[in-house]
Amino acid sequence: MLDLERLYAERVVYSVPDMDRGGVREDLVYRTLEDQELKLDVYYPRDYVLGEKRPAVVLVHGEWPPHIIRHSKDLGVYITWAQLIVSTGVIAVNFNHRATERLTKVRDAASDVANLIAYLRYNADDLGIDETRLCVWAFSAGMPLGMWAALKDDPDYVRCIVAYYGVMDLQQSRDLLPDDVSSDTLRDFSALYYLQKYADKIAPTFIAKAGLDNAHLNSTIDSFVAEAQRVGARVEMMLHSEGHHGFDVLDDNDRSRDIIRRTLAFVRDTLNG
Numbered sequence: 001m002l003d004l005e006r007l008y009a010e011r012v013v014y015s016v017p018d019m020d021r022g023g024v025r026e027d028l029v030y031r032t033l034e035d036q037e038l039k040l041d042v043y044y045p046r047d048y049v050l051g052e053k054r055p056a057v058v059l060v061h062g063e064w065p066p067h068i069i070r071h072s073k074d075l076g077v078y079i080t081w082a083q084l085i086v087s088t089g090v091i092a093v094n095f096n097h098r099a100t101e102r103l104t105k106v107r108d109a110a111s112d113v114a115n116l117i118a119y120l121r122y123n124a125d126d127l128g129i130d131e132t133r134l135c136v137w138a139f140s141a142g143m144p145l146g147m148w149a150a151l152k153d154d155p156d157y158v159r160c161i162v163a164y165y166g167v168m169d170l171q172q173s174r175d176l177l178p179d180d181v182s183s184d185t186l187r188d189f190s191a192l193y194y195l196q197k198y199a200d201k202i203a204p205t206f207i208a209k210a211g212l213d214n215a216h217l218n219s220t221i222d223s224f225v226a227e228a229q230r231v232g233a234r235v236e237m238m239l240h241s242e243g244h245h246g247f248d249v250l251d252d253n254d255r256s257r258d259i260i261r262r263t264l265a266f267v268r269d270t271l272n273g
Contacts, residue, residue, distance in 0.1 A: 004068055010076040012084065013252040014260040019083040022046050025127075030095065030119040031112060038112055040095035040119075041073055042127055043082040047089070053124065055133035055159070055271035056091035060113060060149070062140030062166075069099045077249050081137075084260070088268040091129055093120065097145070103170070103181045106144060106189055113149045121157065133271050137162035140245065144170060144189035151194035154201055160270040161205040162263060165245050167217050168192055168207075168224035176216070192224050199231040206236050206266045208259050210243035217245075238262060 023044040031038040048054065059081055061072040072078065073094035082092035097112035099105065117134070124131035134157050138146025143166025150161045167173060169192035170185075177186075187193050195202060205228070209221050221237070228235035238259045244250045248260060 002065060002068055004071065007068065007075045007077075010249050012077060012080040012248050012260065013250075014084065014248075014257045015080075016084065016087050018046065019080075019087045022083065022086040023048065024082075031115045033098075036070065038096050038098075038116075039073065040093055040116060041082070042129075043086045043092040043094070044128065045086045045089050045091070048091075048128065050128070053128055053130040054089070054091050055135070056093055056120065056129045057085050057135040057137055057162075057267060057271075058093045058095075058117065058120070058149075059085075060136060060138040060142040060146035061094075061097075062142045063100060066099060070096060072096050077246075081248075084264060085267065088264050090135075090268060090271055091127075100141070100145070102178055103144065103185060103189070104178055106181075106185060110145055110148055110189070113145050117149060132157050133159050135160045135162065135267050135271055137164070137267070138166060139164045140166050143167055143191070147191035147194065148189050151191060151198065151202060152188075154194075154198050158203050160203050160267060162208075162267065163191070163205065163221075164208045164248070165210045165213055165217070167220050169220040172220050172223065173216065192220070192227060195224060195227050195231070195233060200233045202233050204234040204236075204266075204270050206263055207238070208247075208263065209237060209239045210245050210247050211239055211241035212243060213245045236266065 025042045027039045029037045073096050078094045085092035098109045100109045121131040136146050136150035150158045170190045247256050
């Protein structure tokens with residue numbers, strides 16, 4: 001079983017001075033369910049001035065066992081990422097959503113993500129968020145949820161997308177998933193489907209690929225990048241050839257830091273461009 005205390009303590013392998021000195025509004029309830037409240041934290045840059053509005057990055061976490069998923073926004077990796085993001089001058093949002101349970105409940109979890117984004121945009125003035133300039137950043141098994149939120153219906157308020165080591169085409173994964181996951185679900189939560197549908201209209205996208213990751217997962221990234229090149233979509237991919245799944249925490253080396261620095265610059269420049 002994963003150790004929750006260890007996950008609280010984990011940190012991204014890159015840091016900048018004073019990255020932990022921004023402000024944060026914690027435990028805002030964005031959705032109330034029968035058995036739990038779903039909460040978010042909003043992180044602010046040190047130089048944020050009350051009343052102004054800045055672009056924001058929404059961090060969509062990966063999948064965890066039930067005893068962890070309720071605490072996912074409080075895990076060290078996501079806190080560190082939020083702190084790094086606000087060091088670039090934009091706002092970061094961590095939040096909890098329900099588990100997809102190997103995609104058998106992905107539509108429930110997706111409705112949480114949709115509610116979260118709606119909450120941020122509706123309360124933009126109070127939160128200091130520019131609701132017209134959002135970035136969706138998805139990690140690992142959070143990829144289907146994040147890419148669905150960022151690409152479904154081609155929302156104009158999503159100005160950029162970041163995809164870290166996740167499956168980009170669930171339709172290639174049919175044999176690896178439970179039988180009761182429908183073909184419609186595989187299509188609706190596949191980034192490649194929306195790329196083929198909207199082509200070069202999709203928001204600028206940055207992909208981080210770990211060379212030592214699962215071969216099937218990486219083949220779906222390759223399919224997405226190849227299609228992006230074919231249709232002229234604005235997609236940038238960086239490969240960590242010796243990187244593991246979760247390299248941003250597991251692989252303390254120069255290539256990890258290069259990818260992290262480039263990702264942060266991509267987000268900053270795209271949201272402010």
